[in-house]
Amino acid sequence: MASKAKKHREELKQEDILQAVVIADSFNVRFTPLTQEKPRVLLPLVNTPLLDYTLDFLCSAGIDEVFVFCCHHADLIKSHIKASKWSKDSSTCQVTVIVSEDVMSVGDCLRDIDAKDLITSDFVLITGDVVSNMDLGAIIEKHKERREKEKFCIMTMVMKRALPGHRSRCGETDPVLAIDVDGGRILHYQNTQGAGKRLEFPTHVFLERGQVALHYDLMDCELSICSPTVAQLFTDNFDYQTRDDFVRGILINQDIMGNMIYLHRADDTYASRVTNLSMYDVVSKDILSRWTYPLVPDLTEKGSYSYGRHNIYLHQENVTLARGCELSQNVVIGEGSTVGMDTHIANSVIGRNCKIGKDVKIEGAYLWDGVVVGDGCIVARCILADAVQLCERVTIEAGCVVSYGCVVGPHRVVPAGTLLSLTPIWDFTLDTADEEAEEDDDDDDASSFASSLDDDDGDGGGGRDDVDGRDSPPADDARQFYAEVLDSLQRGVDEDVRADNLVLEVNSSKYAYNVTMRELNTLVTRAVLEMPHIRAGGDDDAAALTPPQLMLQLKPLLVKFAPILSNYFKSADSQLDCLNALEEYSLGCSSTAAVLAKVLHYLYNEEILGEQVIMQWYTKCQHADLKSQVQPFITWLQEAEEESGSDEESE
């Protein structure tokens, strides 16, 4: 009986469905201006949208359920998937599109997915622009076996061997890894871009291990097999924005939390992500050289391209090649395109319904659908998007991107690294003119495309900081601050509050209204000066107080607030601020002007203001009458200096 029941249980063991999460938004703007109208995952790579490569790869691996997470241009992605073969009933794979407008990073996507509770078992985390031909089923099986043995294995990263300098190693992620040799567990992961030549590894990586291997020869395939805990971990840690953050976080805490990440080496197969324009170039070349077999043009579109010697792919329908035209190597000509006489095309992809004129030289360019190239043009390594028209004798130099619908006039030279677009280009953190394209030693120099290599992949729509502290706060904030300072000072006098507490109050007002130090200095001085007038009689005219009366009122206040003033006016700059404030206020109030000398004298005696600063201010002061008013004090000061100077000499 017991064995029968056991057998039943074994038979009833449900096969977990395989799920995948495709992040269809890259959260950066590497492909500006092409991505202003179409999302990156729908840009054509060798005449097929990028998303199709990823979905083909997942479906042929036997994934049952795919969640495509979209943010930017989500409607276009939705309609594309609806029209594709994955939405048909016969498709073995169910593709669901999830739209969320306010996600800013991969982390947010995963948090959203965790909140929606869609993940039931191990899932594949991948972005929508990955081209690969690997056998994902086998990798997932291995991951599951590892999870059976080791409960804490939460993620398997897939990497491929590519020596440094390899064209497929995207310059943005240059990982160096420390791997535990038996088992393949990742002990340390670091993105070395911009880190210079010195790398540091924490010692705990090496302690208590059999053998640790340090790898710099791996390239990240940007796809990982994750367990359901990964989504939960993203929810728990709100600061994980990208996968790199997550990996770093897990590895730092691996002794505490015990979670482990493993590495899978996929050296015999191909996987690459189109992260920026130079990777677009590289992956296109790899596809044309058949490294991605069977994801090659003559097999992906049901035998519509014929494959000829030297990697020439010609579509079978309506391609017209005129007499004398030469397709040297690595060329794809799409459906309905015509190539004129004596044209040379090499290392390029021509899309559908393009018209190439006579005597054109196209080298290393990517022409999308409907491009018209006039006679005699020279098109070097660039991308010409849909419906671009080049009139005759146009030269486009290397590294240019011409966006949808642009018409470039006859006899024009478009300099290297230009971005042309009909709609204004959103300038986030983009260098619009990269002039380095011309001196290429070898054709595969990755820097030849105009692309900004930002450190941070997780930058949201605006790479620019919200720089606020430099500018002064709005005027009413200053006024409110001033009012509060006055209040504090009044209370200070009325309730005899200690100076330290008053300083604290003023400081907290400063932070509350985000006032700068300079403003604070000025306003505090003003407040002290204004107080006697206010106390004398609220709305009365300030001239009501005669100078002697004013001095009578002001003196005790100054005595009381001396510690506060000395706290704020420590540096020469702040003292100068104070003097300027005094000057300004005195200009407005004649009685204050009259007593200014006395005020200065008092402040000098209390060592709140230094002589140097006072002299500096005096010489700079523009107002003659004010200067004449403080003249006696200044002369006394100078004499005092001489005296003290001579005193010192005599000693």
Place this chain on the structure above:
Amino acid sequence: MYFVRWNLDDLSLVIASDGGFTGSYDIANSTLRLLRKVIAGSKWNNARELMDRVKSVGKLIVASQRSETSVGNMVRRVLKLIREEYARCRGNPEGGDVQSESLHRMFTDNAKTEDYSVPILNVDFKAVVIEAVNEILIELENSADNIAMQALEHIHSDEVIMTAGRSRTVEKFLKQAARKRRFQVIVVECAPFYHGQELAWSLADAQIDTTVITDSAVFAIMSRVNKVIIGTHSVMANGGLKSINGSHTIALAAKYHSVPMIVCASMFKLSPVYLCSSDQAAFNKFVSPHSVLDFADGKLMSKVHVTCPVFDYVPPELVTLYISNIGGNAPSYVYRLLSELYHPDDQDL
């Protein structure tokens, strides 16, 4: 996990394989099953409609797998058998206008062309056709065994046999002979896929004296070889071979040393396609270069164009004998076999 099947909705071939290589047998098998489903599932009133239906499906599946000739072969076989069954049911035992190339018939026949549109009412035509398709399936499944049964006639004791790559037909052939005779086998490993090494393991397990050699050693060893026995992917209409890459070299070496070259190929591999030029579209399959050049070597990989073809063409004059499930034939006789298998009107699908 290994399977080959046709996806009925978009007529794409779904191949799940761990090695990446499928034999033509599996593709032919799945194609026949697909066609059987099409015949059973579609509505038709007479043979002409059925043939049109099969032809349209055939066009699509051939287009999706252009380098696999066995797909087209099976489609043409089915069309031929429809014609035959039609003729038999109508009372002509010979099948009507088959192979009527004699001058006499051309003069006397008055250009009576059969259009197959008369509906057959006395018998259940559908069942008859499906029965015939089943017969072809059985013939397909037994073809390797039929070939292996002829092994003893060709392999004698103490002979040195050379073979290349891994052909299931040849493997069975050699194992069958090894049950009664002792002989030596030299296996050419066939870079870059090295299937020859797998065959060598398998033969060694069957207690056959096996040696593995590299492709470059073929000419040097050939003088000591008695016979070369290889399998093939398909046999072209002129008697030439489309076989694993490296076979042409072996054939030339064999010709030089006057070593007979025997090809074991089932009848389903016989294709009515001619090879017009070495650049013929879809003749060869070019796979990923990773087995030739390491992807990791970035400097080399970006400067060098690497081709990795799977097939080779061997001209008919280099082949001595074809052993098929219906017996042995010379390459020059292939045209007759073709005319028995396929109808000339089906040449272009």
